[in-house]
Amino acid sequence: MLLSVENLTMKFGGVVALNQVGFGVEEGSITALIGPNGAGKTTAFNCITGFYKASSGRLTFSGRDQEPVDILAILGENFQLGDLLNPVAFARRLYFKMFGGAHRVTRAGVVRTFQNVRLFKEMTVMENLLVAQRQQVNHNLLAGFFKSRAYLKAEAEAVDRGVKWLEFFGILDSANRLAGELAYGDQRLLEIARALCTEPKLICLDEPAAGLNPRETELLNSHIRQLRDKFNITILLIEHDMGLVMDISDHVVVLDHGEVIAAGTPLQIQNSAVVTKAYLGIADDEEEV
Amino acid sequence: MKKAIKDSILTGLVAFLVFGPISGLVLSGYSIEVHAERPLIMAVVVALGRFVFALLADSSHGLKLSAAIFGRRDGGVTVASGEPTLSPLLYLAVFAAFFLPFLLSKYWLGVAILALIYVLLALGLNIVVGLAGLLDLGFVAFYAVGAYGYALGSQYFDLGFWSAIPFGAFLAACFGMVLGFPVLRMHGDYLAIVTLGFGEIIRLVLNNWVSFTGGPSGVFVQAPTLFGLEFSRRAKFGGEPFHKFFDIAYSSSYKTMFLYFVLLLLVVAITFFVVRLRSMPLGRAWEALREDEVACRSLGINHVTTKLSAFAMGAMVGGLGGVFFAASQGFVNPASFTFFESALILAIVVLGGLGSTVGVIVAAIILTVFPELLREWSQYRILLFGVAMVLMMVWRPRGLVRPKRPFFAIRGQK
Numbered sequence: 001m002l003l004s005v006e007n008l009t010m011k012f013g014g015v016v017a018l019n020q021v022g023f024g025v026e027e028g029s030i031t032a033l034i035g036p037n038g039a040g041k042t043t044a045f046n047c048i049t050g051f052y053k054a055s056s057g058r059l060t061f062s063g064r065d066q067e068p069v070d071i072l073a074i075l076g077e078n079f080q081l082g083d084l085l086n087p088v089a090f091a092r093r094l095y096f097k098m099f100g101g102a103h104r105v106t107r108a109g110v111v112r113t114f115q116n117v118r119l120f121k122e123m124t125v126m127e128n129l130l131v132a133q134r135q136q137v138n139h140n141l142l143a144g145f146f147k148s149r150a151y152l153k154a155e156a157e158a159v160d161r162g163v164k165w166l167e168f169f170g171i172l173d174s175a176n177r178l179a180g181e182l183a184y185g186d187q188r189l190l191e192i193a194r195a196l197c198t199e200p201k202l203i204c205l206d207e208p209a210a211g212l213n214p215r216e217t218e219l220l221n222s223h224i225r226q227l228r229d230k231f232n233i234t235i236l237l238i239e240h241d242m243g244l245v246m247d248i249s250d251h252v253v254v255l256d257h258g259e260v261i262a263a264g265t266p267l268q269i270q271n272s273a274v275v276t277k278a279y280l281g282i283a284d285d286e287e288e289v
Numbered sequence: 290m291k292k293a294i295k296d297s298i299l300t301g302l303v304a305f306l307v308f309g310p311i312s313g314l315v316l317s318g319y320s321i322e323v324h325a326e327r328p329l330i331m332a333v334v335v336a337l338g339r340f341v342f343a344l345l346a347d348s349s350h351g352l353k354l355s356a357a358i359f360g361r362r363d364g365g366v367t368v369a370s371g372e373p374t375l376s377p378l379l380y381l382a383v384f385a386a387f388f389l390p391f392l393l394s395k396y397w398l399g400v401a402i403l404a405l406i407y408v409l410l411a412l413g414l415n416i417v418v419g420l421a422g423l424l425d426l427g428f429v430a431f432y433a434v435g436a437y438g439y440a441l442g443s444q445y446f447d448l449g450f451w452s453a454i455p456f457g458a459f460l461a462a463c464f465g466m467v468l469g470f471p472v473l474r475m476h477g478d479y480l481a482i483v484t485l486g487f488g489e490i491i492r493l494v495l496n497n498w499v500s501f502t503g504g505p506s507g508v509f510v511q512a513p514t515l516f517g518l519e520f521s522r523r524a525k526f527g528g529e530p531f532h533k534f535f536d537i538a539y540s541s542s543y544k545t546m547f548l549y550f551v552l553l554l555l556v557v558a559i560t561f562f563v564v565r566l567r568s569m570p571l572g573r574a575w576e577a578l579r580e581d582e583v584a585c586r587s588l589g590i591n592h593v594t595t596k597l598s599a600f601a602m603g604a605m606v607g608g609l610g611g612v613f614f615a616a617s618q619g620f621v622n623p624a625s626f627t628f629f630e631s632a633l634i635l636a637i638v639v640l641g642g643l644g645s646t647v648g649v650i651v652a653a654i655i656l657t658v659f660p661e662l663l664r665e666w667s668q669y670r671i672l673l674f675g676v677a678m679v680l681m682m683v684w685r686p687r688g689l690v691r692p693k694r695p696f697f698a699i700r701g702q703k
Binding site (some may be wrong): 008047051095098099101102103106107109112113114118119120121122123124126128129130131132135137138141144147159163175176177178194195197198201255 | 366368382498564565566569570571574575576580581583584585586587588589590591593594598692695696697699
C-alpha cells in the first residue's frame with residue numbers, strides 16, 4: 001500500500017467534514033475519489049497533502065524506498081505530556097513545528113494539483129517548472145553567484161526535465177510564454193506538468209477534467225494512463241466526470257457526508273445501490289417520510 | 290459639435306455652482322455682499338475653455354495626441370527575446386560613474402553618495418516588495434538599524450568603518466528575521482500595517498532610549514579610515530592622516546571621494562548579486578511566492594524560510610545603506626528615519642517598476658538628484674512628485690521598466 005488512510009477525521013469547529021475515513025492507494029494504481037458535492041473529497045485531499053492538519057487519524061505514505069512517512073507528524077503535531085520526559089520526541093516535534101508543513105509532504109513524494117488552476121501566471125511556463133524542482137537544483141548562493149559548474153549543470157538538467165514533461169503534454173512550443181497567457185486546457189496540463197517536476201511517487205489530481213472539452217478530456221485520459229504505465233506514478237484523483245472515472249480508475253472510493261460509503265472496482269461501484277442513493281437520493285428515504 | 294456645446298454649458302453650470310459660494314459671496318464686516326458677476330465670469334471662461342478643448346479633442350490632431358498620451362498602456366510582463374540585453378550603455382554608465390568624483394564639487398558628490406545610498410535602499414526593498422511581494426511600509430527601520438549599528442558600535446565597541454559594513458548588514462538581517470516571524474501569516478494590507486508599525490517602533494525606541502542611543506540628540510560616528518589612514522586634518526585615533534601619508538595638500542573632499550568609491554563598488558557588487566539572484570532558485574522561489582503562496586507550498590517550497598530569507602536579504606541591503614549614511618553624515622539621529630523615508634523608498638521601487646533592478650536604480654537616482662536640481666522650487670517638490678506619480682500610473686502602470694522574464698533556450702529549437 002503506497003498511501004494508507006486510517007480513521008481520518010477532520011473537524012472544523014463543530015462541523016465534522018470527515019468522519020473516520022479509511023482507504024488505501026495501491027502502488028501503480030489509479031484511484032478515484034468520488035462523491036456528491038460537499039462530501040468531503042477536497043477536504044480529504046487537503047489532509048493527505050498537508051494543507052489541513054487532520055483532527056485525528058493516521059496517514060502513512062510508504063513511497064520512496066525508505067521507511068514510511070507519517071504525514072501528520074511532519075506537519076507539526078501538538079506537544080504532548082510525554083514529551084517532557086522524552087527529549088528526542090520533543091526535539092522531533094519542535095523541529096517539525098518550526099520547519100514542517102505541506103512542503104514536507106511534497107518532498108516525501110506526494111504532490112497535488114488544484115481544483116482552480118494555481119499557476120505562477122506572470123512567470124514563464126519554463127520558470128513554473130523550474131520552481132517546482134526545488135529538490136533537484138543547486139541551492140548554494142555562492143555557487144549560483146559565481147555560476148559554478150555544478151550549479152550550471154543542475155540548472156541545465158532542470159530545464160531538460162521541464163522540457164521532458166512539456167513534450168509529454170504537447171505544450172513544448174509554449175515553453176517561453178507566460179503561464180497566464182496559455183489556453184485554459186493547457187494551463188491545466190501545465191499544472192500537472194509542474195507537479196510532476198517535483199518527481200513524485202503519488203500525484204493527487206483535484207478535478208483535472210473540470211472545464212475541459214470532450215476532446216481535451218480524452219487527451220487527459222490517455223496522459224493519466226501513460227503516467228501510470230510509463231512513468232510508474234501512482235494517481236489519486238477527484239473527478240466528477242463519471243465517464244473518465246469509470247474508464248481509467250482501478251479502484252474507486254465513494255465519499256458521502258464525510259464517510260466512505262463504498263469502495264471497489266468501477267464495475268462494483270456502478271452497480272452499488274448505496275452509491276446510487278447517495279447521488280440521486282431515492283429509494284427508502286422517501287418511504288420514511 | 291452639438292455634444293461640445295452641451296458639454297461646455299454643463300461644465301459652465303458646474304463651475305458656477307462651485308465658484309459661486311467661494312468667490313461670489315464676500316464677507317464685509319457683519320454682512321455678506323453678493324458679487325454674482327465674479328463666478329459668472331469664471332463660469333463663462335470655463336465653459337469657453339471646455340468648448341475649445343472639446344473642438345480640439347475631436348479634431349484629427351487632438352485624437353492623435355490623446356491616443357499618444359493615453360493609448361500606450363502596454364504595461365504587461367514580457368518575455369526576453371533570448372539575446373543578451375545588457376547594452377553597452379550600461380557599462381558606459383558604470384564606467385563614467387567611477388570618474389564622477391573628479392568632475393563634481395563636494396556638494397554634488399554628497400548628492401551622488403545620497404543617490405547611491407537610495408539605490409541600495411531601493412534594491413533592498415525591491416527584494417522584499419518587488420520579488421517576494423511582501424508590502425513593507427517600514428523599510429526605514431533597517432536603514433536605521435544599519436546606521437545605528439555603525440554609530441553605536443563605534444561608540445561602545447570602538448567599531449571601525451570596515452567592520453561596521455558586515456556588522457551593520459548582519460544586524461539589519463537579524464532585525465529583518467525578527468520582523469519576518471510575526472508577519473509570516475499576513476498578506477497585503479495587514480502586512481503593510483504591521484511593517485509600518487515596526488518602522489515606527491524602531492524610530493521611537495531610538496528616540497526614547499536616551500541612555501543608550503542618545504535620544505533625539507543623536508550619536509556621533511567614528512570617521513571612516515582607509516587601512517588606518519584617517520581623512521581628518523590631524524589624526525584623531527592615533528593613525529596617520531591620509532594627506533600626510535601621500536604627501537598631498539589636505540582637502541576635506543577626500544573623505545567624500547573615498548566613501549563614494551567604496552559605495553559605488555558595493556552598489557555594483559550588490560546589483561550584480563541581485564541580478565544573479567533573480568535567476569537563481571531562491572529568487573525564483575521568491576517570485577513564485579509573490580504569485581501564489583499555496584501553489585508554492587504544494588511544490589515543496591518552505592514558504593516560512595523563503596519569506597524570512599527575503600526579509601533578511603532585503604534588510605541586509607537596507608542596513609548597508611544605513612552604514613554608509615552614518616559614515617557620510619558623521620552623525621545620526623532618529624529624525625532621519627521617519628515614515629516619509631519609507632514612503633519615498635517605496636515610491637522609488639514602484640516608479641522604477643516592481644521587480645526590475647535597472648528601473649529601480651534609475652528611479653532612485655532620479656528621485657534623489659532631481660529634488661536637488663530643483664532646489665529653487667523646493668516648495669513644489671511634493672506637488673511635482675505627486676504629478677509624476679499620477680502620470681506614471683497612467684502611462685506605465687508597471688513602472689519605468691517593464692518586468693521581463695528570462696528566456697530559456699531549448700535544445701532543438703531556435
